[in-house]
Amino acid sequence: MLKNHIRPDDGLDKESRKEETKRLQELLTAQQPALREAKLPVVVMVEGWAAAGKGGLINKLISDVDPRFCSVFSLDADRRDADRYPFLYPFFSALPENGKMLFMDGGWMEAAIRDRLCGGLGKEEYRQRILSVNRFERQLRDNGYLVVKLFVHISEKEQAKRQKELLSDRETAWRVSDSDRQQNKEYDRFLDAYEEFMTATGDVFPWHVVDGSGMKKLNYDAFCLLTEAIGASLAAGKICGEPFEADFAMAPTPRLSEVDLSPRLEEAEYRKELDALQERLSRLHNRIYRKRIPVIVCFEGWDAAGKGGSIRRLAYPLDPRGFETWPIASPEPHELARHFLWRFWTRLPRSGHVAIFDRTWYGRVMVERIEGFCSEKDWQRAYNEINEFEADLHDWGAVILKFWLQIDQETQLARFTERQNTPEKQWKITEEDWRNREKWPLYEEAVSDMLEKTSTEAAPWHIIESNDKFYARIKVMRTVADAMEQALKDRN
């Protein structure tokens, strides 16, 4: 029973509690520069019953924290459009930067349980969410985040009393929503759901149940738990998690060394196929849009392999109201200061849209690995972190296409040289491209590892033989069109 897990009373008298609360509040204020120094990001998730006082508690907790280093997330304000994005989207998007704190007024517990009990979410989908939440929390821990999870508990009677009070005043009545009322009517059903959720998600970061019946005790308990958790994290230092095993169903691993780069397409044939495929993609995009199926197309490949050209041909027949192209360069400071997948989560397409990524999250296990922009543990862990990310996208219903554009070294040299010698193409070739070319064997190893470890059934890699640009473009477009068609069939 939830009540048995509640933080016990420590028998402080009124005056001592007041003093202790003040001391702890000062401690939190003092911990903040230390968090900044340690670059430790903190997420404080305040969950609990409607009318339990979560908003008031958060305001008390942040009242002496420098607003430059903390922000507040509100589940209700941030889940508009929630049905067009994956479950974790609002939470991932809200992640704080290193050294900053985020306070959440309702989080992934409330969102999951509300969808299950009030939104008709099926049992299997709910199970998937629990899985996804546990992966998310592990990823946060492994990437150095501290998550403090509080559940503010009040009794059925107390909740009824508070809701009645709120409803009796015109100024506050709007705060009691229909689903809040439902919660009180079906208190036991919600209680079971909360307990089950806490049991299922208590492994990575523990749940703390706090008593919401009295505001002063509540504030005191929360300050205790928060400062303790921060103190422990500061003492332990920022965590960089170990690589881990995961058992994703894998697709056959494509092997670079076995790729036959000889396929070619004559120009006349190319033009014919191009017209037909663009016509087909245009019609498919229409249907994808109406069925609200999200499509994510990822382009990776050697420099000068022809990513840009393929992307342009693919995008041309798509309705610009329904697709975005995301060129991915080095991360900006505010991106570097967060989980490495944050900048991709925040660029996901709405359902029904197509997002094309010109380079992707796989930079983690290629350029970041090779150039030492992250630690070895970081990139080794990233294979499965990426598999988990793509599993979330797949479960959401996305069509995911990952292309590796393969060319040989001779072809790259010829294209580099042509760029160098053609005035209007010179901007496409930089010193860095030549430097990267020298690292061909290192990249080859990294690419092979990537193909082996991340070609899951949910999101397999497609190798595109790209020595001949005509052949490559047509293969990309046909693969996308086939996948869209299949997804439309599966949905019918």
Added chain:
Amino acid sequence: MLKNHIRPDDGLDKESRKEETKRLQELLTAQQPALREAKLPVVVMVEGWAAAGKGGLINKLISDVDPRFCSVFSLDADRRDADRYPFLYPFFSALPENGKMLFMDGGWMEAAIRDRLCGGLGKEEYRQRILSVNRFERQLRDNGYLVVKLFVHISEKEQAKRQKELLSDRETAWRVSDSDRQQNKEYDRFLDAYEEFMTATGDVFPWHVVDGSGMKKLNYDAFCLLTEAIGASLAAGKICGEPFEADFAMAPTPRLSEVDLSPRLEEAEYRKELDALQERLSRLHNRIYRKRIPVIVCFEGWDAAGKGGSIRRLAYPLDPRGFETWPIASPEPHELARHFLWRFWTRLPRSGHVAIFDRTWYGRVMVERIEGFCSEKDWQRAYNEINEFEADLHDWGAVILKFWLQIDQETQLARFTERQNTPEKQWKITEEDWRNREKWPLYEEAVSDMLEKTSTEAAPWHIIESNDKFYARIKVMRTVADAMEQALKDRN
């Protein structure tokens, strides 16, 4: 008549037009690195009749442009939630970075006319929008943007034919919205509105009417106009506009030299007032939230004047679901690469929310002026650019509160010294604070100019005597509460 302004036929035969189009498309591709070099941002706004082929035209225009340097904005996709933000919000938010191109499928013309003809927007409000659009375009020009405005024209008959075609196919029928049909039914009414709008907004960037009846001619015309405009801009170099006069109704100018810094408040009195004001603000925030009135509170002041402390007391009684605090530091690269107000437009509160800015857009005329982070023309122009920004916020219905927290040099020294000598406060004081202190006279001059030039009736400055922190905090809170109360009265 619109038809008379249409780009005339140049009598090219089919084959020559095809070749010319290809040449122009290559020219556009070649102009792109030059745009990047010149850091020139380009907005291509494609307006026109429903079913005129805007989407297809945009796809053709971008088909050979490197996707890393261009993006597409779609009016329909980006105006969800439009009723919770100022009119210009989606357009300002979509602005491209220096050296990049944005293609807009429908822009501020369509948005304004739709609201007027289909959304019940009043005549006076519409007039305000035209004004606001003209200011916006001038600001874009003065800040180095090129805006190319195309209107794709088709006849009533042609539109009817195309809509019929689209509607006859299940795959494409959804593309014809109710308002598209209304447009064809009331073609002449829309025609008048388009013409009127173009006449009223053609001064800063001219309108180009292009014939949409044939796709090939349309593409050719658009490539001509676009490459011509870009060529001219590249030749002229990036514009940095001159400061300009504007006749805003001004509030009495507060003068720093006349501020009496002696007011104080005893602690007992402070505690009493604080409790009462927090109670009052909490109730007012409820009502503001329900009435959907946006509130924007700006804090500026000397280092150590007490901004942080005032913000915390003000925020404490507010519902965290309905306010955000924005600490403003130096701009990040993607912010620096855009209009200096971009990072503030994108942080505006939704209607009903309170946004608190800890430092603001006034950095332009203080630190950026003094440190030379922008040119003299830039900061001199900024006074009225800011006045225009705040006028937009005011017209939207926002309550705007601008506080200057004033202390004298002795008080600052005492507070700096205390910070230096108190271990848990040392992080608050940096070398830079001491350096800024040495520039006191320069800042004093900048602040005086700012108060004189930006204290408009719509958004007057409030000077807060802050030698005594208790007095300052109470005055801030009371000013905010009074303004909220007044706004609620005005709305009733």
